[in-house]
Amino acid sequence: MYTSTSSNKSPLKFFLLVFALIIPLWVIETMVEVKRLPLDVPITDLIAAFLPLIAACTLVYKEEGIIGIKSLLKRVFDFSRIRQKIWYLPVIFLMPIIYLLIYGVMHLFRLPLPVGVEIPFLKNAVISVAFFILATGEEVGWSGYAVDSMQERWGALTTAIIIGLVWAILHYPSIIQQGHDFIWILWATLGTVGMRILIVWLYNNTGKSVFACIIFHSMANIGRILFPKDQNHNPLVDYPDIHYSIIAIAAVIVVFLWESKTLARYKYT
Numbered sequence: 001m002y003t004s005t006s007s008n009k010s011p012l013k014f015f016l017l018v019f020a021l022i023i024p025l026w027v028i029e030t031m032v033e034v035k036r037l038p039l040d041v042p043i044t045d046l047i048a049a050f051l052p053l054i055a056a057c058t059l060v061y062k063e064e065g066i067i068g069i070k071s072l073l074k075r076v077f078d079f080s081r082i083r084q085k086i087w088y089l090p091v092i093f094l095m096p097i098i099y100l101l102i103y104g105v106m107h108l109f110r111l112p113l114p115v116g117v118e119i120p121f122l123k124n125a126v127i128s129v130a131f132f133i134l135a136t137g138e139e140v141g142w143s144g145y146a147v148d149s150m151q152e153r154w155g156a157l158t159t160a161i162i163i164g165l166v167w168a169i170l171h172y173p174s175i176i177q178q179g180h181d182f183i184w185i186l187w188a189t190l191g192t193v194g195m196r197i198l199i200v201w202l203y204n205n206t207g208k209s210v211f212a213c214i215i216f217h218s219m220a221n222i223g224r225i226l227f228p229k230d231q232n233h234n235p236l237v238d239y240p241d242i243h244y245s246i247i248a249i250a251a252v253i254v255v256f257l258w259e260s261k262t263l264a265r266y267k268y269t
Contacts, residue, residue: 009149052141081207135217157260164193191244194251
């Protein structure tokens, strides 16, 4: 079974390769505008979701050949690693709960929210499959390749923060293209780092299951699509301070309750 803990794994090479692959997309992004995608996400962002997978496979091929790539890709469905089935609860339900809290806080502050929103479940079922594929493209790289070797050096929390910052920076050009300002970017960075802390926490508590990370990542993206919005109001975009701060608070709670070195040792047993 492939593991990213061996000493020849280079997170720096991985990050540099991801950036090298994404730079051409940033250039293309300035010339291509595609509307009617979920949350007005640029088409280049959808392509960029597969760059961590491509970078990881490239490096693994150089390190271990085709056998290493096959072993890495098998981790997409490594649910057998999840020995404590109770961890499926946060993997599946934590992000829906967070989105409910976000909506509740917005409602409490009487912010403008959409009413009478219809959810096309058949359409969203198709989108759910698409988001699983997109999350696979990211998590095979971030979680399947980079995390373990970084944790061995710097611990879980520092690893999550570094990957979270890199993850956020990769989205900066598309965020700017969508017209968001510096403050919006700061909130998005905070929320992205918080999301990565939650993913690393789940990864370490599910037997280092990439499958668990993919499902959690997919639930986060599906929740963004299902969150009530209309032509006038898109609350997750309109109120980034509430949206991203609640995700960050969830991450802070995890760090407070679980030892930061591993994010897998509960402090108050």
